[in-house]
Amino acid sequence: MKIVATIEARMTSSRLPGKVLLPAQGKPMLYHLVNRLKAVPSxxxxxxATTINATDDVLIDFARQENILHYRGSEEDVMSRVIGAAETARADVIVEITGDCPIIDPDLVEQTIQMYLHHEAAYVSNTHISSYPGGMDTQVFSLESLKRSATMTDDSLDHEHVSLHMRNHPEIFSHIHLIAPPSLHWPNLGLTLDEQADYILLKRIIETLSPKNPLFSCLDTIQLLKQNPDWLEINRHVIRKGNT
Incomplete structure (x- = not known):
């Protein structure tokens, strides 16, 4: 069984164009995400998984430089793009990650994968029921399930938000949801890279924790922010799009 992480990323983000290549600790944000996923054992x-837009050529260069695979597909139909990427990688199981999670915790990704592997559920995630900080978002399902889901819906919203149809139909695709333990429970903490304020906060977190441990954990981040509560004001005003 081949387990493959797909990263959805593009340069034309409406709120913060080029965000995935913004620098922190001398490396692009996307580098930090890829480095963390490389540390996930499974x-x-x-x-x-990027788009056919010329603006995303630079992301293909990045993928080659980091020795990871790449796939180019539709900007709007992200579901078909992820399917194409998974087929290119010959995946059996997809670990779906978005490019705006540069400090995702490898242990939480592995935990979600293990939950999928040891249970009968078609869809496993730690994000559909909000409990972890934003930015730890991991979803796991088989390529077969995603392809089946794609054949069952023509709704553009389902095709834009890859797993939405599976999430909305637990009677077809059985679910397991990971809930954060008390030490990691902070659902209102925004650690996703959506706007400039998020970049300022994430850059500060990375440049504070990375020198000692580039793979610092979600708990490390929470402890740092509790020690520096004024940092929370940096991106408190950012309105999240929600778990569509």
Whole structure:
């Protein structure tokens, strides 16, 4: 069984264009994400799922430089893009990650994968029921399930938000949801890279914790922010799009 992480990323983000290549600790944000996924024991391959837009040529260069696979597909139909990426990587199981999670915790990704492997559920995630900080978002399902889901819906929203149809139909695709333990429970903490304020906060977190441990954990981040509560004001005003 081949487990593959797909990273959805593009340069034309409406709120913060080019965000995935913004620098922190001398490396692009996307580098930090890829480096963390490389540390997840069960992941056999990583593939960058980007678009056919010329603006995303730079992401193909990045993928080659980091020795990960890449796939180019539709900007709007992200579901078909992820399917194409997973097929290119010959995946059996998809670990779906978005490019705006540069400090995702490898242990939480592995935990979600293990939950999928040891249970009968078609869809496993730590994000559909909000409990972890934003930015730890991991979803795991088989390529077969995603392809089946794609054949069952023509709704553009389902095709834009890869797993939405599976999430909305637990009677077809059985679910397991990981809930954060008390030490990691902070659902209102925004650690996703959506706007400039998020970049300022994430850059500060990375440049504070990375020198000692580039793979610092979610708990490390929470402890740092509790020690520096004024940092929470940096991106408190950012309105999240929600778990569509």
């Amino acid at each position: 992941i056999r391959e990583i593939i960058l």
